[in-house]
Amino acid sequence: MLALLLSLLFHWNQHWLLLAEAGLVSGPPTEKPLVLQPGAxxxxxxxxxxxxxxxARPGRPAVAWLLPATATAGTLAQPxxxxxxxxxxxxxxxARSLPRQAARYAVTVRVLECRVQETPGVSRQAAGQVTVRLAFDWRNPEGQTITLTEYRGGARYLRPLTSRAVVESTLRQALLSGFTYFNQWLTQALPHDVRLATAVQPVFRYETRRTEPDTLFYDPARPLTWNDFTGQPRPKGRYAAAVFPGFAYQGRPQVVNGVVVLDVRLQIFVVRSSSWVAxxxxxxxNLNHEQRHFDIVRLVAERFRRKATPDSLTVRDYQSILGWQYLKSFTEMNHLQDQYDQETQGGLNLAAQDRWNRRIEAELRGYGISP
Known part of the structure; x- marks a missing residue:
């Protein structure tokens, strides 16, 4: 009996296929795909x-799940x-909605969610929910890919089961809203968001204020005097006097229209209570010898400033690069101070002292520090 049924079913299928090929019967209706139009x-x-x-949707499912025109209360949406x-x-x-053009930020878009879901509504209508989620990525000049922001949005609609025109138009507007959101976000974030910075511009200023009683900041118009040596003299030693200069910096970044403007305050100083004279x-x-110690620090600080150029600093690592350059300059300063004292024998070798005087003066003039 089973074999007879299978034989009849086979012959019926063959007969139906022949009729379909002859155009005498038609198969089940196929739904036309949605045609997404460009937007303004x-x-x-x-x-x-x-x-x-x-x-980038997991599994990449169908975008739309719509009800057929003949849907009833229990009908499920079809992909x-x-x-x-x-x-x-x-x-x-x-490509058709956002013409390709030269711009400061070339972004890539990841589609994390894009779905139209319909459920049966009243009076033979379909209730639709559109959900869109987009991620906007940017590869900065240093080769780092950054997710700038995400857009989450959507819309709802009601449509008669016999017309699907509103489906495409609602999806189109939801997508356009994502790009409108990103444009607004970018415009607002550009003045202050460090992730959008494309360059670093250091601006150096030398501290010359005289508000701290124990600290003297370097000022070409105000050389050392013996009154600046307030420390207790060393009871024994080969030096007649000693001064203890140093330099430091403070960097304050501020993003201005896509550029990290780095306000760097250089402090070349002498601590009076650590400086003494026998x-x-x-x-x-002797005072000239100690002044030249101070001048050497000023020269090293100037070299440090000139090494910190926009080309040497990256947006991602400008703080660490500046710190590394400072440590190298600090080492250079200590080396020069030791070399200066050894060659001049603490100022006792007048010929050597004269050579250093002329060398330091020439460099100060070359940097525009002294006339």
Whole structure:
């Protein structure tokens, strides 16, 4: 009996296929895919351009789940794809809606969610929910890919079961809203968001204030005097006097229109309470020797400043690069101070002292520090 039924079913299928090929019967109706039309933005995207779009949805399911025209209360929504596939259709939509042009930020878009879900409504209507989630990525000049922001949005609609026109238009507007949001976000974030910075511009200033009683900041117009040596003299030693200069910096970054403006305050200083002079040694020769120690620090600080150029600092690591350059300059300063004392024998070798005087003066003039 089972064999007879299977034989009849086989012959019936063969007969139906022959009729279908002859055009005498038709198969089940197939739903046409959604055709996503380009949209018109309410702004001109001058800050960014979209270089690519990728469908990053898990599993890449169908975009739309729509009710058929004959749906009843218990009918389930059926999957419907965008014409040409989701990724290709969205890429074409972006290319036609956002013309490619030169801009400061070339971004890539990841589609994290794009779905139209319908459920039965009243009076033979379909209630639709559109959900869109986009991620906007940017590869900065240093080669680092940064997710700048994400857009989450959507819309609702009601439509008669016999017309699907509103489905495409609602999805189109939801996608356009994502790019409108990104344009607004970028415009607002550009003045202050360090992630959007494309360069570092250091601005150096030398501290010369005289508000701290124990600290003297370097000022070419105000050389050392013996009154600045307030420390207790060393009871024994080969030096008639000693001064203890140093330098430091403070950096305060501020993002201004996509550039990290780094306000760097250089402090070249002498601590008065650590500087001393032995009794009877307060003469011009000894004071000149100590002043040159101070001048050497000023020269090293100037070299440090000139090494910290916009080309040497990256947005990602400008703090660490500046710190490393400072440590190298600090080492250079200590080396020069030791060399200076050894060659001049603490100022006792007058010929060597004269050579250092002329060398230091020439460098100060070369940097425009002294006339």
């Amino acid at each position: 933005l309410a702004f001109s995207p001058v800050l960014f351009t979209v270089t690519s779009l990728r469908d 419907l794809e965008l014409q040409g596939g989701t990724e290709a259709a969205l890429q074409q939509f972006v 009794p009877g040694q307060q003469n011009p020769t």
